[in-house]
């Protein structure tokens with residue numbers, strides 16, 4: 001009888017510990033598999049680009065969890081936004097006329113905001129706020145789209161180096177979006 005009471009006590013304490021600290025019960029998150037990466041990338045606008053990025057051996061993206069994969073994608077998007085901001089500065093300086101200068105100046109503002117949005121996404125990821133993270137990824141895409149609209153006029157430059165950078169940045173943010181869709185599930 002005494003041992004039964006003891007067992008009951010231990011069992012009760014275990015339940016309480018699990019309720020107070022659910023992470024003690026949760027299994028550690030598994031590494032993502034190439035199949036996971038495939039199904040995430042399949043939901044993006046450029047699946048093969050996404051797959052190339054997320055299986056990059058240098059980044060070891062498939063040796064981490066979905067959470068880690070989200071952070072890797074955010075870091076790449078941040079680097080892309082930063083690189084683009086650096087690329088815009090000389091374009092403004094070299095602009096031959098007001099139209100071109102204004103377009104690139106507006107893009108510079110867009111990328112400042114885009115970088116803010118991606119940093120927000122990183123902050124929200126750390127708080128496990130995946131819905132917020134998804135919204136931030138979408139607003140970063142909107143900034144790149146706005147930039148693209150500023151420079152798409154033939155009066156600016158039909159082969160601006162920013163076209164490719166806008167496309168890539170949108171693709172990186174699209175990957176963040178696809179991963180956050182998985183994380184909210």
Ligand SMILES: *[C@@H]1O[C@H](CO)[C@@H](O)[C@H](O)[C@H]1NC(C)=O
Nearest residue numbers: 035037038039040041042043
């Ligand atoms: C990706 O999507 C295509 C069609 O949209 C489908 O045929 C294919 O099986 C999907 N692949 C994976 C890995 O989900």
Ligand SMILES: *[C@@H]1O[C@H](CO)[C@@H](O)[C@H](O)[C@H]1NC(C)=O
Nearest residue numbers: 032033034055056057062063
């Ligand atoms: C990661 O992906 C690469 C490229 O597809 C593959 O060669 C490697 O075996 C994968 N690593 C793991 C741990 O799955």
Ligand SMILES: *[C@@H]1O[C@H](CO)[C@@H](O)[C@H](O)[C@H]1NC(C)=O
Nearest residue numbers: 052053055056057058059076
């Ligand atoms: C993999 O990532 C590294 C570091 O970011 C980069 O230098 C390299 O170009 C990438 N490779 C591919 C195939 O994207």
Ligand SMILES: *[C@@H]1O[C@H](CO)[C@@H](O)[C@H](O)[C@H]1NC(C)=O
Nearest residue numbers: 028029030031062063064065
């Ligand atoms: C994830 O992959 C890394 C590198 O291959 C490995 O060291 C680690 O043990 C794996 N983690 C899990 C939970 O499988």
Ligand SMILES: *[C@@H]1O[C@H](CO)[C@@H](O)[C@H](O)[C@H]1NC(C)=O
Nearest residue numbers: 078079081082083084086087
């Ligand atoms: C931003 O890009 C510039 C130029 O490519 C580089 O020198 C700098 O280290 C980058 N900063 C960050 C935070 O990545």
Ligand SMILES: *[C@@H]1O[C@H](CO)[C@@H](O)[C@H](O)[C@H]1NC(C)=O
Nearest residue numbers: 068071072075122125126127
């Ligand atoms: C994401 O990666 C950055 C750079 O490696 C790191 O400083 C940060 O702590 C990571 N964030 C999370 C939530 O893991």
Ligand SMILES: *[C@@H]1O[C@H](CO)[C@@H](O)[C@H](O)[C@H]1NC(C)=O
Nearest residue numbers: 096097099100154155156157
């Ligand atoms: C401004 O410069 C661009 C590129 O040099 C040129 O295509 C465009 O016609 C010019 N616009 C005006 C209003 O001069």
